[in-house]
Amino acid sequence: MDRPVRLEELQTPALLVDGDLLDANLRTMADALPGPRLRPHVKAHKCTTLARLQAEVGHRGFTCATIREMEGLAAVGLGDDLLLANEVLDARRLASLDARVTVAVDSAETVDAAADAGLREVLIDVNVGLPRCGCAPERAGSLADRARSRGLGVRGVMGYEGHAVGIADRGERERLTAESMEKLAAAHADVGGEIVSAGGTGTYDCNTLATEIQAGSYVLMDTAYAALDLPFHLALSVLATIVSVADGYAVADCGLKALGMDHGKPSIDDAEVWFCSDEHVTFAPQRPRRVGERVRVWPSHVDPTVAYHTCMQVVSGERVVETWPVDLRGW
Amino acid sequence: MDRPVRLEELQTPALLVDGDLLDANLRTMADALPGPRLRPHVKAHKCTTLARLQAEVGHRGFTCATIREMEGLAAVGLGDDLLLANEVLDARRLASLDARVTVAVDSAETVDAAADAGLREVLIDVNVGLPRCGCAPERAGSLADRARSRGLGVRGVMGYEGHAVGIADRGERERLTAESMEKLAAAHADVGGEIVSAGGTGTYDCNTLATEIQAGSYVLMDTAYAALDLPFHLALSVLATIVSVADGYAVADCGLKALGMDHGKPSIDDAEVWFCSDEHVTFAPQRPRRVGERVRVWPSHVDPTVAYHTCMQVVSGERVVETWPVDLRGW
Numbered sequence: 074m075d076r077p078v079r080l081e082e083l084q085t086p087a088l089l090v091d092g093d094l095l096d097a098n099l100r101t102m103a104d105a106l107p108g109p110r111l112r113p114h115v116k117a118h119k120c121t122t123l124a125r126l127q128a129e130v131g132h133r134g135f136t137c138a139t140i141r142e143m144e145g146l147a148a149v150g151l152g153d154d155l156l157l158a159n160e161v162l163d164a165r166r167l168a169s170l171d172a173r174v175t176v177a178v179d180s181a182e183t184v185d186a187a188a189d190a191g192l193r194e195v196l197i198d199v200n201v202g203l204p205r206c207g208c209a210p211e212r213a214g215s216l217a218d219r220a221r222s223r224g225l226g227v228r229g230v231m232g233y234e235g236h237a238v239g240i241a242d243r244g245e246r247e248r249l250t251a252e253s254m255e256k257l258a259a260a261h262a263d264v265g266g267e268i269v270s271a272g273g274t275g276t277y278d279c280n281t282l283a284t285e286i287q288a289g290s291y292v293l294m295d296t297a298y299a300a301l302d303l304p305f306h307l308a309l310s311v312l313a314t315i316v317s318v319a320d321g322y323a324v325a326d327c328g329l330k331a332l333g334m335d336h337g338k339p340s341i342d343d344a345e346v347w348f349c350s351d352e353h354v355t356f357a358p359q360r361p362r363r364v365g366e367r368v369r370v371w372p373s374h375v376d377p378t379v380a381y382h383t384c385m386q387v388v389s390g391e392r393v394v395e396t397w398p399v400d401l402r403g404w
Numbered sequence: 405m406d407r408p409v410r411l412e413e414l415q416t417p418a419l420l421v422d423g424d425l426l427d428a429n430l431r432t433m434a435d436a437l438p439g440p441r442l443r444p445h446v447k448a449h450k451c452t453t454l455a456r457l458q459a460e461v462g463h464r465g466f467t468c469a470t471i472r473e474m475e476g477l478a479a480v481g482l483g484d485d486l487l488l489a490n491e492v493l494d495a496r497r498l499a500s501l502d503a504r505v506t507v508a509v510d511s512a513e514t515v516d517a518a519a520d521a522g523l524r525e526v527l528i529d530v531n532v533g534l535p536r537c538g539c540a541p542e543r544a545g546s547l548a549d550r551a552r553s554r555g556l557g558v559r560g561v562m563g564y565e566g567h568a569v570g571i572a573d574r575g576e577r578e579r580l581t582a583e584s585m586e587k588l589a590a591a592h593a594d595v596g597g598e599i600v601s602a603g604g605t606g607t608y609d610c611n612t613l614a615t616e617i618q619a620g621s622y623v624l625m626d627t628a629y630a631a632l633d634l635p636f637h638l639a640l641s642v643l644a645t646i647v648s649v650a651d652g653y654a655v656a657d658c659g660l661k662a663l664g665m666d667h668g669k670p671s672i673d674d675a676e677v678w679f680c681s682d683e684h685v686t687f688a689p690q691r692p693r694r695v696g697e698r699v700r701v702w703p704s705h706v707d708p709t710v711a712y713h714t715c716m717q718v719v720s721g722e723r724v725v726e727t728w729p730v731d732l733r734g735w
Contacts (some may be wrong), residue, residue, distance in 0.1 A: 335665035
């Protein structure tokens, strides 16, 4: 048997996943939303190995953001029920997948694209308050009619309350979620079908209308979601090496190209992060640090962070126990 | 001969490079800083095909930010004179390259790491005002002594005025650059050697002390640098497809995972960009747009944008003329 790799042997920057915390997150969510009550969003981790663990605890249907994610899940036998929760105009690659494929539609053009590509099933995507995709709730019924007239099965509706999921105040988050789901319920009454797909990690337990929740971040988490009142642990970090130390600050080799920055700077324990450069994070540590020491950098946004890395190292204490390819990157 | 691919056939999001504007940028810089006066920084494009064009117009030495970039350039025969302008503790991979390798050092630990790995040449990295790597100017001489005592050749100094390169006001940019280069000159007097390596795209013509400029962004550019008074054109964009249109806004399929976001939102011509999600940009167009139309999205920061893509499509008008792998990604 190979000697186990230790953390200090890893080349940095390295994407780390704490295996125990990951397991705890998987269990907590599977208890709260068992089986098909959760349709895990793979965009957060882009890793079929991790998706398989989600399937093993009972979630056999998945949510995807890209055609590449759909293809990758289908290729490893996780294609029982795949939802592409985004609109696409060129759906031809989806038609050949060895999987049950459902795609979100919100316009005549996207309905026609799905039908023309030979797809069989759709969800009507409804705008419930986030100005992104989704038709106006009052248009959902007629879009469903159009889809059915084109021979497509309409499984129901989806509507993402993305403007609510990140709100720290629980009462306000619940209020916005309820308001959003009223719109989705109205659309669902017009559309029919058995699925009401919605939600995210921030609203996994307060979205009580949806028949399935599309949470993804819960399994790895990030500092933005960790600021909420959620029972999920920060399992994801980037291991970095301190390469330079000066009076009052230190510099480690984890920068903009190893971290999603749209939610702001990453965090480092017992330190104030000043800024990131392409390959560096400059931070003020509370205690003296030495060149060569390792630090854990906590990303503020899991999805665009993972997308920069080719693999994640699963760790237990100071040991690397597995290496998982981030095999769903790209489009 | 294959039929040329047209832009409308590309799957989106797709990283586009305007070949004519790229050529103009290459020529403008080669005229201003001919031959070894420019040591192009490949971190901006991470593409050996593009590096070869830079070599063909006379710049045979390159600046790198990662060991992977050094390896990739050496592997394609562009290893005449490679500078790793970052500190590394584990330099072993560098020692086996078929290239002239110089590495930045700013501490006893990084000097020793270079010597222990069997490297031959270093530059003393000096902090000239940006709180990142680099020793204090007054320590540069003793570090050079240590390097020489360890058998390393000391080729000179480097010091990046990163706090100056992005300043819009030219007078202030020049003032900060001059102030920074005074520090570097003092360090150089103590260190010796023939190289004073510094600068970036924003200071390529006002840094008059450096013997070589480390500019990288100039060749592709981004909206942050385009806001300065520079003679380089925006050659880089991301092609996206409008997948949803609503009252007052539209959504295209280019999001956080196709764009570096640390410099802020991207831009779209004749539109106001509202926000980006993982795979979407929501924007308010000045004229009605239709589902299926293509848009060009202009990144605010070239380096972390390119690092998300596996290839760049070189375009001339509406035709794709070449596809270049982004082959220097990762670490």
